[in-house]
Amino acid sequence: MNGGHDVILDVQHLTMRFGGLVAVNDLSFEARRGEITAIIGPNGAGKTTVFNCITGFYQPTEGMLELAHADRKKFLLERMPDFKITARARVARTFQNIRLFAGMTALENLLVAQHNRLMKASGFTFLGLAGWPGFRSAERESIDRARYWLDRVGLLARADDPAGALAYGQQRRLEIARAMCAEPVLLCLDEPAAGLNPREALELNKFLLAIRAETSTSILLIEHHMRVVMEISDHIVVLDYGQKIAEGPPAQIRGDARVIAAYLGVETEEVA
C-alpha cells in the first residue's frame, strides 16, 4: 500500500458531521514522511475541516488519525486535545486567516512557539525566577532558533517590529516560521499562498522545498493556488463535497477529468 515509503500520517475513514451536515465523508489517505502532500478541492469541500480534525480543533465523528514518528512512536490524533497534538505528536499548523500575535514582536511570536521547551528549562518558572543559568542557556538557544528562522523567511531586520505591522506576505511567512519553531514533524499549512503575488508564491515554493530538503519535517498543505500545488507537491488528495475524488502525483491529477469537473473549468488554465 505504501510501496516501501514511510507513512507519517495515516487517515482512515475520517468522517465529520455537524448535526445533519456531513462535512467530511469517509476520507482515507496517507501522507508520507519527508514529502509534501497537498489537499485540494473547491471551496466548501471540507479541507479546513480535515485540518481541524487532524490538529485537534474538532473531534472527528468517526475515523482514525494515526501519526507515526520516525522512531516508531505512534499517536492517535482523534483522541488527543489540540495542544497536546502540537506538544507531543509534534504537529504544527498555520491558519487560513493569519493568527499571529499582532501586538507582540516577530521575535516574541517565535519564542512563544518554543514555550514548552522553555517552560521545562525554567523549572516551570520557579528556577527561572531564581536566575537559574540552565534557563539562560536554553533561552539563548531559543533565541538562536528564532533568529535562524527569521533569517530564513527574510524577516531578521523586522525582528523587533510588532507582527501586526508587517505586510501581508511577511505575516504569512512569519506564521510559517513560527510553526517551524515549534519543531514539528508534520507541518500543516492552511492556504499559505492565499493573497500572495506571483513572485511571493515562487519564494514560498522555494521555502517549502527547502524545508523538505533540509529538515525532517513533512508538510501537509491545503491550497487553491495551483502553481504552488503542482510545483511542489509529491502527492495530492482531491476533495469535493467532503469526499475524496482523486489521489495521486501532480502529473496524474492534472489530467484527471473528475478533478477538472469538480473545479468546473475555472482552473484549467492554472492547472496547465
Add this chain to the structure above:
Amino acid sequence: MDYFLQQLINGVTLGSIYALVAIGYTMVYGIIGMINFAHGDIFMVGSFLALIAFLALTAIGVTAVPLALFLVLVIAMLLTALYGWAVERIAYRPLRGSFRLAPLISAIGMSIFLQNYVQIAQGARVKSLPPLVPGAHILMDDGKFVVQLTNIQIVIIVTTVALMLVFSWLVSRTRFGRDMRACEQDLKMASLVGVNTDLTISLTFVIGAALAAVAGVMYLLYYGAIDFYVGFVAGVKAFTAAVLGGIGSLPGAMLGGLMIGLIETFWSAYFSVEYKDVAAFSILILVLIFMPTGILGRPEVEKV
C-alpha cells in the same frame, strides 16, 4: 400540597417579572455581544419613575386606580425607554468595536452612576406604596392553609404574557424584528445590505428598557417597596435567567425567567431565605460551567 401550589403561583409571578428584565439582557447580548451591566439599574429607574408618576397623578387628582396605573405604565415605559436610549448612546456606542473590556467597564460606571443618581435625586430610604391592587381569589381552603391568587398576581402574569406575545410578533413579523435578527447574525453584513444598524441597536435597547420598566412597575405593585439598590440583585438574577434559558434566545429568556422565579421561591420556602441569593448566584455559575448555551440556546461551533 397547598403550600406547594401557593409557592408555584408565587414563583410564576416572580418569574414573570424576571422574564421581562431578562429579555433586555438577551436582546442586547444577541445583537452586540455585550452584557448590559446597567440593565438592572434601568429596571430600578423604571420602578422609581412609576412611583413618582403615580404620586404625581394622585396629587393632581387622577385617583381612579385603573386609569392611574395605565398612565403610570405608559409614562414609565416611555421615560425608561429614553434612559435606555441615552445610556446606549453615551456609554456604549462610542465603544462599539473597541476591545471587550471597555464597554463592560463603561457599563459598570453607568450602573454606579444610575444608582447614585437615583439615590441623590430621591433619597436613600426605601420608598413604599400602599397596595394598589387589592383583592384575591381563594383557590383552595382546607382550614389549615389558604391558597390564593391575588389580583395583582393576575395582573402581572396577564401583562407579561400579553407583552411576550406582542414582542414575539414584533420579532418574527415586523421589519424591525427582521433587522434585529440580521444584526444578531452578522452586524457588518447587515449594515452592508442596508439595515440601519445604529437605529436597530438603539431600538433594541429602547425596547429592552421599556420591558424592564413594565417589570419595574409590576415589582413596585407586587412588593410595595423599592430602593435604589434593587437593580443590582434583580439584575443579576434576571441575567442568570437569560443565561439559563439560552442567551440570545427570546423564548429562552422567558423560560429562564420563569425557572429562576420558581427556583428562588421554592428555595426560600423549603430551605432558607438568607441564602436565596447565594442559590441564584450558584445556579448562574453551574449553568455557565455545564451548559453555557443554556436550555434553548444555539450551540456555537468555533470556526477556526
Add this chain to the structure above:
Amino acid sequence: MTANENREANPRTARLDVGGALKDAAVAAAIAFGLFSLMLGLLTSAGPAGKLVVTTRFGLLAAMIAVVFIGRFLVALVARRRGASVPGPLLTPQVRQGLSRLERLVAPAFLLFALLVPVLFYSNRYLLDLGILVLTYIMLGWGLNIVVGLAGLLDLGYVAFYAVGAYSYALLAKNFGFSFWLCLPLAGVLASFWGILLGFPVLRLRGDYLAIVTLAFGEIIRLVIVNWQDLTGGPNGVSGIPRPSFFGIPFNNEPDGFAAVFHLEFSATHRVVFLYYLILALALITCAVTIRLRQLPIGRAWEALREDEIACRALGINTTNTKLTAFATGAMFAGFAGSFFATRQGFISPESFVFMESALVLAIVVLGGMGSQLGVVIAAVVMVGGFELFRNFEQFRMLVFGAAMTGIMVWRPRGLIATRTPSIFLDQKKDIPADIVEEARQ
C-alpha cells in the same frame, strides 16, 4: 491629516457653526427634559402621615436642563469647528517617543517620591494613611494586572481573594497566634488555592461569561462570610486582630517597645510609618515579580493568550494551565494585600469586600492601560486619591466616580498608557501602540 492641516485646507470650517450647535443643544435639552422631568423635577418624601408625598423641584429641573443645554452647545461648537468627529491622533510618533523617554524618568521619580513620603509628611497622619491606602490599591492593581492586563482574563471578583487573604490572616493570627511573617505567606497560599479552585471550572468560558461568573463567585464568598457567623463573625466581622510588630518588637509605649529599643520618643506614628514601608515593599515585590514573569515563558504565554487563545493552543500551550497560573498568581498577591489590610486595620468585616472594590481595582487596571505597571500607579493615584479628595462630597463622589469610569473609558478605551513594551528584543526595544495589540481574538 492632522486636525490642524485639515483646518487649514478647509478654511470654511474654521467659522463657528452657531446654528448647528444650537440645534444640537436644543435636542440635548429636550432629551434632558425627558430624563429629568420626573426624577429631578419631583421629589418623593415621607409626608406627615408617613405616606409618601411628592413635591416639586422645578428650579432644579430648569437648572439641570440649562446645564445640559449650555454644555452641549459648547461641545457642539468645538466639534463642528474641527470639521471631524474623530480628533486626529493626539500623539504623533515623535511625541510618543519623547513621552516614552519621559516615562523612563517618571517611574524612578515616583519610586523616589514614594520612598520619601513618610519623611516629607511625617507629621501629617492623614496623608500617611492616604499613602498606605493608595499603595494598597496599587498592589491590588498590580496583582489584578497579571490576570486582566497580561493574561486578558476578565475577572470581576478579585475582591474575593483579597477577602480570603484578610480573613485567613485574621483567623490564623487570632486563633493560633501566628506572627505576621508566617501568616502572610500562608494567606497567599490559601488565596492562590482558592484561585485555582474557583478558576478550574470556569476558565474555559469566554470573555463576558468569565466576567459574570467571577462576579458571582465574589458575591458568593461575601455572602458566605456574612452568613457563616461561627467562623467569620458574620456582619460583625473579626476584631482584635494582632497589630504588626517590628520583627518581634511591638509598637507600644513599654520598655520593650520599638520606641524604647531605638531610643526614640514614643509616637503612634512609628507604627504607621512601618506599615507604610511594609505595603511599599509588598507592592514593589509584586511589581518586580510581574516584570520578571513577563520575561519568562509563562509571562509571554499570558500575553499571547490575551491576544489569541486558539493560536496558543496550536503552538502546544496548555492554555488551561496558563490561565490557572495567572489566576492563582493574581490571587496570591491579593491574599498578601488582604493580610496587610487585616493587620493594618485591626478589624475586618464583609463591608470592605463588596463588589465595588473589585470594580474599582478593575477600573484602575483598565484605566492604567494594557498591562502597564506605571499606568496602574497613575490610575490608582488618580482614582483613589481623587476619591479621597472628594471625601466631603460624600453623596456626589460616587456619582462622579461612576460618570468618570464611563467617561474615561469612552475617551481612552485603551487606558492612559496605551503602549505595550516588548519583553525581549534583538536590537531595539520598540514600544507597540495599543491599536495593534489584539484582544481575545475569537
